[in-house]
Amino acid sequence: MPKSKKMSKGTALVTGGAVRLGKVFSKSLADAGYNLAIHYNSSSDEALQTAQEIRQAGVECEIFQFDLSRSNSIDELITHVYTRFPDLNVLINSASVYDQAMMMDTSVDIFEKQFRVNLMGPYFLTKAFAQQCKAGAVINIIDNKIAFNQYQYSAYLLSKKSLAEFTKLAALELAPHIRVNGLAPGVVLPASVRTQDYIDWRVKGIPVQRQGTTDNITQALHYLLDNDFVCGQILTVDGGESLTNIGQNAANYE
Numbered sequence: 001m002p003k004s005k006k007m008s009k010g011t012a013l014v015t016g017g018a019v020r021l022g023k024v025f026s027k028s029l030a031d032a033g034y035n036l037a038i039h040y041n042s043s044s045d046e047a048l049q050t051a052q053e054i055r056q057a058g059v060e061c062e063i064f065q066f067d068l069s070r071s072n073s074i075d076e077l078i079t080h081v082y083t084r085f086p087d088l089n090v091l092i093n094s095a096s097v098y099d100q101a102m103m104m105d106t107s108v109d110i111f112e113k114q115f116r117v118n119l120m121g122p123y124f125l126t127k128a129f130a131q132q133c134k135a136g137a138v139i140n141i142i143d144n145k146i147a148f149n150q151y152q153y154s155a156y157l158l159s160k161k162s163l164a165e166f167t168k169l170a171a172l173e174l175a176p177h178i179r180v181n182g183l184a185p186g187v188v189l190p191a192s193v194r195t196q197d198y199i200d201w202r203v204k205g206i207p208v209q210r211q212g213t214t215d216n217i218t219q220a221l222h223y224l225l226d227n228d229f230v231c232g233q234i235l236t237v238d239g240g241e242s243l244t245n246i247g248q249n250a251a252n253y254e
């Protein structure tokens, strides 16, 4: 039985919002009273399921398909969402690709995909959001690996480091009406290819000696959204892993 309708705080667009951390962001924003525009690419069943779960929270929710790796008209996604939700005021750029390859193994296709999804997507979505919505908040989901120079993730890491720099440039350009910030998680939901051995090994390099929880990350998300004096910051939530100057146990797992 859906809860009764909540007083809306506006609408949040979460890219990659149907699965994994993106789904956690979507549900947490719905619980906070935002209507939800869930973007997905290939996870259509999961998007429908997530939307159904979110409507149970008593807010409105629609799903929007878009492949960020192919389109040169990324602003169309914002136009579609804004047409349906004219109170769109939050953009969470969470969709991402993560292809592990050192430079010597990086093809133009791998490079282009990392930069299209992880940088061009957030860049042009932020631009279109600013043009159409005029006010609100943008949060770019980055990665604590930006603290290191792990060449094993060459194009991926360059795309995320660029996203961190873009966060600061956009924050300056769009203030005061739109605040842009970044959130850099550490080990929270490892990819399905990661073994328990890998996770145990990785945790040994984390000062607080544990994996992060999704609550640790959503708390940071809400802090960035709710504190309107925070602008252009990258909030790293990783148990201190990025403080170690060599990125101990965060590189290639042999």
Ligand SMILES: NC(=O)c1ccc[n+]([C@@H]2O[C@H](COP(=O)([O-])OP(=O)(O)OC[C@H]3O[C@@H](n4cnc5c(N)ncnc54)[C@H](OP(=O)(O)O)[C@@H]3O)[C@@H](O)[C@H]2O)c1
Pocket: 015, 016, 017, 018, 019, 020, 021, 022, 039, 040, 041, 042, 043, 044, 066, 067, 068, 069, 070, 093, 094, 095, 096, 097, 098, 117, 141, 142, 143, 144, 184, 185, 186, 187, 188, 189, 190, 191
């Ligand atoms: N999980 C962690 O512990 C962790 C740690 C550090 C940083 N992060 C960051 O947190 C964010 C979420 O991570 P995650 O691990 O939950 O996500 P993930 O498993 O990497 O999922 C990727 C998401 O990106 C979307 N996506 C992939 N290719 C796309 C494309 N071509 N066009 C549009 N969307 C596309 C997917 O949509 P579909 O499934 O619909 O195709 C999916 O929702 C990412 O930015 C990631 O870098 C996560």
